[in-house]
Amino acid sequence: MSIHLYISVLLLTSTIILNVHSQNATQQYVIRKDFFSGIKAGEFTVYDTKEKHIYYRIESKYSILHNIKLIVYPSKKEIGRLQAKLKPFIYKGEFSFLDSQTNQWVNGLIQENFQLIGGLCNIDWDGHRITMKNEVPSFTTTFRDSNGEILAEFRLRPVSILWTNKYDMQIFSNKFPEQIYLLALAVRDRINSSKKTG
Numbered sequence: 001m002s003i004h005l006y007i008s009v010l011l012l013t014s015t016i017i018l019n020v021h022s023q024n025a026t027q028q029y030v031i032r033k034d035f036f037s038g039i040k041a042g043e044f045t046v047y048d049t050k051e052k053h054i055y056y057r058i059e060s061k062y063s064i065l066h067n068i069k070l071i072v073y074p075s076k077k078e079i080g081r082l083q084a085k086l087k088p089f090i091y092k093g094e095f096s097f098l099d100s101q102t103n104q105w106v107n108g109l110i111q112e113n114f115q116l117i118g119g120l121c122n123i124d125w126d127g128h129r130i131t132m133k134n135e136v137p138s139f140t141t142t143f144r145d146s147n148g149e150i151l152a153e154f155r156l157r158p159v160s161i162l163w164t165n166k167y168d169m170q171i172f173s174n175k176f177p178e179q180i181y182l183l184a185l186a187v188r189d190r191i192n193s194s195k196k197t198g
Contacts, residue, residue: 025170027178029055031154031185033165041066042165042189046182049168058186066093066190070179080179082110082187090114091121091191097179108180110187119191125180132184141188143181149173152181154188165189 030051034043039062046056057071063083070080082095091112096105108125110132119134119141130151134141139156152171160166167185171178 025172026174027171029169031167031169031182033189035164041068042186042193043068044186044189046169056182058182066091066187068183068186070097070183080183082183084190087111091187091194093187095125095180095183097177110184112191119188121184121187121191123180123184125176128176130176130180132188134188141185143184145173145175151175152178154181154185 028049030047030049032045032047032051034045041060041063043060044058045054046058047054054073056073057076059069059071061067061069065086066082066084068082069078071077072079079098079100080095082093084091084093091110093110094107095110096107098104099106106126108123110121110123113120113122118136119132121132123130123132123143129146131144132141133144139158140153141155142153143151145151151173152169154167154169157166157168169181169185171181
């Protein structure tokens, strides 16, 4: 057994043990990163758990900074967008979602907190704060509200690292729009990719 495979199996086992939840998910998705996006930022397709039905696409624009939009299917309408801001060493981005009831765009902010190990971002939206946290060596990233209640999580499938990233997302609460978690996943993937490339 190669050392690379051994480490993957070890991390997979620890991830499963550390991330067992008794909660039932209200929504589940499989999110696959495109194998190739050229010089643009990573793009993603959001599927049902059987990967047969497309719910969303996360598409990027040609830009020096991270610039993405969330497209809902089958209408292919843009319902969310995120634009990174120039900030040294940490990620900061402004996002907005289209409120289907008021037909107004509601703005928010996502900002990385510098940490030597793991990852933590604060998401501020409509007067609320959500934390997005990833512990090392876990492949799971968790969203919590200000009271510590778990709202959603996504998990990178370790085997997919060798080809193209694939995530399993579970949403446990309808308190906030799921678009927040989808765009935040793209941010987490972007942060991780930036760390790998230096």
